[in-house]
Amino acid sequence: MLQKNQTVELVIDDIANDGSGVGRADGLAVFVPNTAAGDRISAKIVKATPRLAYGVVQELLSSGPGRSRDACSGCPVYRRCGSCSLRHLTYAEELRVKGRWVSENLRRIGGIDLPAPPCLPSPASDRYRNKAIYPIRMQNGEPVLGFYAKRSHRVEPVGDCLLHPEVFSALCRAALGWIRRHRISVYDEETHTGLIRSLYLRQAEATGEVMACMIANGHSIPAEGALTEELRAACPRTVSIILNVNTARTNVLLGRECRTLWGKDSITDRLCGLSFELSPLSFYQVNRRGAEQLYAAAADFAALTGRETLLDLYCGAGTIGLSMAKRVKQLIGVEIIPEAVENARVNALRNGVENARFLCGDAADAALALEREGISPDVVVIDPPRKGCAPGLTETIARMKPERVVMVSCDSATAARDAASFNALGYRPVRVQAVDMFPRTAHVETVVLLSKGEVDSKKIRVEFSLEDMDMSEFQDGATYTQIKDYVLEHSGLKVSNLYISQIKRKCGIEVGKNYNLPKSEDSRQPMCPPEKEKAIREAFKYFGMI
Known part of the structure; x- marks a missing residue:
């Protein structure tokens, strides 16, 4: 058995779903971050169990073909930050790995063996995110702003993240300067004391509008006017400055209460030729141009003709459904967050969509209510959170008997689980497409088409005990x-x-x-x-x- 602090030589032959390379030593799988398939490395074992081990690179002896030559270019905290776990790979290798993850999860977890086309690349692999939440903590007696380091709640200060718009860096500096100058208290997770928890930034890429939201452990903050002035000076494109109240002792980042300190309550972006209003609590894809590719894939799978009733579950601000509204007879959207539902209704009016209605409620409960109304959707689109469909939702959808279900998922493992559930209910998985919405990270979006159509017109009598x-x-x-x-x-x-x-x-x-x-x-x-x-x-x- 391998021992902690032991040094071993490994050849990396695979990439695990968290982005770590996998090699073998003494018959055990050894997981090593920041490695690529084909790398030959000297690794130090940092944890060993009878079944597997974890290591860190001591020396790169030779590089695999998928390793990037400029992995850390421009990002001094890449190895310490927990976000870009695939930045050491070439982008072509990253796409290959992500496509394989989707296929393997579908086969292993869902029992689904579908031919998967290559993973669709993101239009941009850097500066693509339109949203970021930066935790703020006291460390060594000073407030720091950045991201959590891997597997910890220690904040790694970040000057400029290559995934975010450059204007975010200026706003981060301004917010941190405001905290220091006015001696604003900073939140402590262990004692649940202190005021400022995080800085939340959002940019509408198409319009350039920026929202800055301070998340606080209280209903008010001191020096509100100074904060507004300093944020606007740092980024003149800021049109909305919000206070989000989160007084709960929780890891949930955003509270339910928002108060506008200055400017508008929301910002406006354009997606798929439509205009969308976004409040702080609205769900919106973090990669706008990538989302247009994702929604195009979902629309292709939906195969709409203009005669369908489309049910859009987990609809957020209505983006997926509204992007397809002109190709259906009726659109019904369901979302649990009231502010997002109101955004969806405003977005429908803003874009002249008259064949849509939006309901506020849990997806499973709302789908059950629609079933009782006798609503029979022809196509259902679901875009659940990372944990997948709520219990009972797949059964409720199956009882509605839509012809097709299009599942959009940010976690191919839960997508595989839910696809297996649909398969057991008579909805056969027929197509899959991986879409890279999150370049340089260990996340990939998956679109799965499930069809109620007959598998085969030929019937065979089978007898068994x-x-x-x-x-x-x-x-x-x-x-x-x-x-x-x-x-x-x-x-x-x-x-x-x-x-x-x-x-x-x-x-x-x-x-x-x-x-x-x-x-x-x-x-x-x-x-x-x-x-x-x-x-x-x-x-x-x-x-x-x-």
């Missing part, structure tokens, strides 16, 4: 294979069907009869070890089973 089958795979939630794969990937542990069944019973989850288990009730069975029980429970949480 249930007594010969392992019925455990037909229980609610994830399959046993999916749970095993998740546990192995995230903890390095191998678990059996027996252990999973034991923990299901502990959690009150129904367990179907497994005809492959011992017939005797007195058969002695090994009990699941505590570390494997913990890993299985984490998988249950991930798949929404508990």
